[in-house]
Amino acid sequence: xxxxxxxxxxxIDSVADGANEHDLAVSVQELMRKYRGRVDPRDIVLxxxxxxxxxxxxxxxxxxxxxxxxxxxxxxxxxxxAPTTHLDVGGGMGASVWAASAAxxxxxxxxxxxxxxxxxxxxxxLARRSTDTxxxxxxxxxxxxxxxxxxxxxxxxATMSYVLNELTPQVQEEVVRSLAERARTVVLLEPGTPEGYxxxxxxxxxxxxxxxxxxAPCPHDGTCPITPGEDWCHFAERLNRSGIQRRLKFGxxxxxxxxxxxxxxxxxxVERPASRVLRHPQKRKGLVSLRLCTTDGIEDRVVSKRQxxxxxxxxxxxxxxxxxxxEEADR
Ligand SMILES: C[S@@+](CC[C@H](N)C(=O)[O-])C[C@H]1O[C@@H](n2cnc3c(N)ncnc32)[C@H](O)[C@@H]1O
Numbered sequence: 142x143x144x145x146x147x148x149x150x151x152x153i154d155s156v157a158d159g160a161n162e163h164d165l166a167v168s169v170q171e172l173m174r175k176y177r178g179r180v181d182p183r184d185i186v187l188x189x190x191x192x193x194x195x196x197x198x199x200x201x202x203x204x205x206x207x208x209x210x211x212x213x214x215x216x217x218x219x220x221x222x223a224p225t226t227h228l229d230v231g232g233g234m235g236a237s238v239w240a241a242s243a244a245x246x247x248x249x250x251x252x253x254x255x256x257x258x259x260x261x262x263x264x265x266x267l268a269r270r271s272t273d274t275x276x277x278x279x280x281x282x283x284x285x286x287x288x289x290x291x292x293x294x295x296x297x298x299a300t301m302s303y304v305l306n307e308l309t310p311q312v313q314e315e316v317v318r319s320l321a322e323r324a325r326t327v328v329l330l331e332p333g334t335p336e337g338y339x340x341x342x343x344x345x346x347x348x349x350x351x352x353x354x355x356x357a358p359c360p361h362d363g364t365c366p367i368t369p370g371e372d373w374c375h376f377a378e379r380l381n382r383s384g385i386q387r388r389l390k391f392g393x394x395x396x397x398x399x400x401x402x403x404x405x406x407x408x409x410x411v412e413r414p415a416s417r418v419l420r421h422p423q424k425r426k427g428l429v430s431l432r433l434c435t436t437d438g439i440e441d442r443v444v445s446k447r448q449x450x451x452x453x454x455x456x457x458x459x460x461x462x463x464x465x466x467x468e469e470a471d472r
Pocket of ligand 1: 185201231232235236255260286302304308
């Protein structure tokens, strides 16, 4: 875990330590209930100081971990991309602000648009504890999206994590299309549910229609080979739960797996892998089965021990990785 992770988790702990744990637990239950389904776009879910501390303690570590993982996958597909300016929309308490700086240390300035005043207050408080330039100096603007993002200078990177679910389909389209105009690269994340995937795949279509290319996770700009309703493209990131996270979620496990769907699209040059691993590889004695998204659709490939180097690479491969691994492709 890098420096930004520990700085963020220390900042969250210090804020949560000063709050009443019973009130936080009540708020967590209410937030979990609201986020379980589709959020009413008229509702401001993060309404009070207790709500935002509760979200920071039980949810932000997971949205941060998912965003960092998605951004790192996108960064690997754009090795020449070194963004300095960043716009994060629906930033909450800044999960994607911290995650983007972890994936792209070149970032120097970040602007966050967010509708909730308590979220902005806490997001700033957490960010000021970071030693990273872009995180610490992040600018927070209170703004309620009802369509396109406001006009402003073009940015290198725009991100929106776990927000589409709180917007109407029409606003989702207007925001996404406007981000494609404002930014050189756009990364969108949603929960790794069938509905989250469907919002991402719709948004992916809007980004391509605006002239962008997909950098990740897809190895192509064509139609997604997955049939909505039958399956959904998503990934998972495992994170250790802090003590407060365990207590607030009444969980006993020391870790959780955050499932997420995402798309990164860009007008920058991309180096897409030939294919991407769509499931946990099945590793049996002498065989590894990989489910792959390729330029020709979904393919199930079995790699056997007889394939030597390729087999050893397959043993090390994880869900979400490029296939073949980049070193392997270069050989
Ligand atoms: C589930 S939280 C995600 C926060 C953060 N991006 C993260 O990944 O942890 C959704 C955020 O979007 C914000 N949001 C929802 N609808 C919005 C709107 N119409 N305009 C601005 N912000 C909005 C909410 O206030 C909240 O902070």
